[in-house]
Amino acid sequence: DTAVSQTPKYLVTQMGNDKSIKCEQNLGHDTMYWYKQDSKKFLKIMFSYNNKELIINETVPNRFSPKSPDKAHLNLHINSLELGDSAVYFCASSHRGQIYGYTFGSGTRLTVV
Amino acid sequence: GENVEQHPSTLSVQEGDSAVIKCTYSDSASNYFPWYKQELGKGPQLIIDIRSNVGEKKDQRIAVTLNKTAKHFSLHITETQPEDSAVYFCAATDVETSYDKVIFGPGTSLSVIP
Numbered sequence: 001d002t003a004v005s006q007t008p009k010y011l012v013t014q015m016g017n018d019k020s021i022k023c024e025q026n027l028g029h030d031t032m033y034w035y036k037q038d039s040k041k042f043l044k045i046m047f048s049y050n051n052k053e054l055i056i057n058e059t060v061p062n063r064f065s066p067k068s069p070d071k072a073h074l075n076l077h078i079n080s081l082e083l084g085d086s087a088v089y090f091c092a093s094s095h096r097g098q099i100y101g102y103t104f105g106s107g108t109r110l111t112v113v
Numbered sequence: 114g115e116n117v118e119q120h121p122s123t124l125s126v127q128e129g130d131s132a133v134i135k136c137t138y139s140d141s142a143s144n145y146f147p148w149y150k151q152e153l154g155k156g157p158q159l160i161i162d163i164r165s166n167v168g169e170k171k172d173q174r175i176a177v178t179l180n181k182t183a184k185h186f187s188l189h190i191t192e193t194q195p196e197d198s199a200v201y202f203c204a205a206t207d208v209e210t211s212y213d214k215v216i217f218g219p220g221t222s223l224s225v226i227p
């Protein structure tokens with residue numbers, strides 16, 4: 001199926017651990033994003049890559065490090081997890097210029113205990 | 114940078130009635146205004162969008178209007194159905210210079226009562 005797929009869907013981990021979330025899109029899009037959705041449903045952009053190049057890097061703790069091995073994949077690695085990192089993380093992709101808007105993945109619910 | 118406000122935060126309507134969600138944006142350079150619908154446990158899904166060279170766009174029961182002078186845009190849903198119940202997000206961006214940095218409003222939780 002054509003889609004943006006994220007793994008894992010749920011992630012429960014202890015404070016201080018390091019974890020990664022993976023994202024893949026097979027839509028042929030050239031731009032990928034990470035968004036964080038907090039408990040009040042607010043969506044905030046974190047990072048964006050266009051053809052493997054970092055183009056948006058918002059004010060995010062440097063414990064968060066994105067990596068794009070190719071334009072179909074964008075992973076998010078988080079070091080030294082904190083309670084406040086608990087949220088739903090969405091990957092999205094698009095054609096540059098928002099020709100058809102974003103296609104979002106189904107999200108990764110991260111719970112730090 | 115861009116800031117998008119959205120009202121109301123919650124909205125309940127009877128099935129068959131209309132629902133209207135209003136948004137304002139701050140950056141006059143913004144030229145692309147999408148609307149997303151997020152159902153429980155899912156990612157947001159684009160339902161309609163409008164670009165700054167158009168004042169109104171309609172797709173079946175959904176319409177969006179844009180007033181660039183006032184920096185307002187609105188979503189109108191007619192003949193609402195229970196499956197329209199979801200969180201709706203408006204958003205704005207300048208696709209030419211902002212590297213597709215789409216800024217979302219805080220969302221409106223719509224409940225359609227059968």
